[in-house]
Amino acid sequence: MxxxxxxxxxxxxxxxxxxxxxxxxxxxxxxxxxxxxxxxxxxxxxxxxxxxxxxxxxxxxxxxxxxxxxxxxxxxxxxxxxxxxxxxxxxxxxxxxxxxxxxxxxxxxxxxxxxxxxxxxxxxxxxxxxxxxxxxxxxxAPRGNDAGQAGRSLLLLGARPGVGTSTLAVHLAGIVQGRLQQAHGAHAGARAGKAAEPGEGLPLAARVAVADLGWPVGDCQLYLNIKGDFHFAEAARNLKRLDATLLGSVLPRSASGLSVLALPRDVEQMREVSLADSLLVFERLRQHCGAVLTDAGGFSNAKFIAALARVSQYVWLVTDQSVGALVSLAGLLQDLERLHVERARLGLVVNRYDERYGMTAQQIAERFGLALVGTLPERTLALMTCTNQGRLLHEEAERDIYVRGVQALADRLCAEAHAARAGWLASWLQGMPRWPAAH
Missing domain, CATH: 3.40.50.2300 (Response regulator)
Structure with missing residues (x-):
């Protein structure tokens, strides 16, 4: 000593x-x-x-x-x-x-x-x-087990491209952003004695950041109808300047304050970005934003995905009930275990779910040794109709069965936080259990 x-x-x-x-x-x-x-x-x-x-x-x-x-x-x-x-x-x-x-x-x-x-x-x-x-x-921050250490982050991994990971990501991010915005507005209004302006001027700590790392490139940004030139490779090149002020000014965002950081359209630029710098970009987002939701469905760099999984507070695998998706899910789990991501940390979301297809969601979860987080029904027509009009389904039909399913997932993320914390920060993830330390 x-x-x-x-x-x-x-x-x-x-x-x-x-x-x-x-x-x-x-x-x-x-x-x-x-x-x-x-x-x-x-x-x-x-x-x-x-x-x-x-x-x-x-x-x-x-x-x-x-x-x-x-x-x-x-x-x-x-x-x-x-x-x-x-x-x-x-x-x-x-x-x-x-x-x-x-x-x-x-x-x-x-x-x-x-x-x-x-x-x-x-x-x-x-x-x-x-x-x-x-x-x-x-x-x-309130003191408790692992006080101040909540990751405030969710990683969504699709079993294969096309299972609906990006669609889930943007709807979940939008619903959580609405809750952060509402809670921050109530908090700011109470201090100022008036209602706060929605969306505009929200601090980063009251904004959800979507790390749009899925394939095809930029799907989340497209669904959210957000335009911007600042991308992941640009963020990595500006790591030393990547503070709250820079992020607040350069991150493309929606009217509600939801921010997106996508891959560059020219993905060759990512070859110049190291694994270490990529993780530091993620950490900068998590450090300054109220929540970080990463869509990595179809992202091909297994080492980066495994590293993200190890540092994200939650990791949910997204699949449907098709044979192809379930075979791909088995391969994804093998890759994650080979790269030292513990299966006990992973949750399962079954999309386009219908018991008539055969295996139930619970049977799938048990078959792969995963905790079942939730299910989402088949609503391709309604979802596509809305996105083709530049809107998300929860903005048009709050009581739609798909939207209710996503709201249940948001409830699952936020429930313990509401009980653990006071003020607007209660709308996110403080107090949830963290992943076990590696040995």
């Missing part, structure tokens, strides 16, 4: 100050983190031995724990050790939020942190103001 060091401009406030614990041996990084945090609290630097971790965290009683994920050529095992420490912290002090500290110029640290289950990443040297914003947000 390293000696305790305290980084603060004033020692006198130790007794009453908020305490932050930074688990690191690197004094230079600690000094940068302390400077970035400023007067938010007192940074205490220590790396407790595993057997003493729970006792030391209880004695220090930190508001947040920062873990050092800055790669070092002199310490080849540093990132693995940091990931092990995160998992120990999750067991020893699950109520204390954990934040990874790294370098945007060294994305391997961020990737290691994401794989270890850390949802928040800061670079105090490059983005001190963002470091303070992350600290304030996590300290303001």
């Amino acid at each position: 390293s000696a305790m060091k305290t980084h603060a401009s004033e020692w006198a406030g130790l007794r009453g100050a908020r305490r932050f614990l930074f688990c690191s041996e690197d004094n230079a990084v600690a000094a940068q983190l302390a400077q970035a945090l400023g007067e938010e609290g007192l940074l205490m630097q220590e790396t407790p031995a595993p057997q003493e971790l729970a006792r030391r965290v209880a004695e220090i009683s930190p508001s947040l724990v920062f873990v050092d994920f800055t790669p070092s050529a002199d310490e080849p095992g540093k990132l693995a050790a940091a990931a092990d420490l995160v998992r120990l912290l999750a067991q020893a002090a699950p109520e204390v939020a954990r934040v990874a500290v790294g370098r945007l110029s060294q994305p391997e640290g961020a990737v290691a942190a994401l794989r270890a289950g850390v949802s928040d990443f800061v670079d105090p040297a490059a983005a001190p103001e963002e470091t303070r914003q992350v600290a304030r947000r996590l300290m303001a």
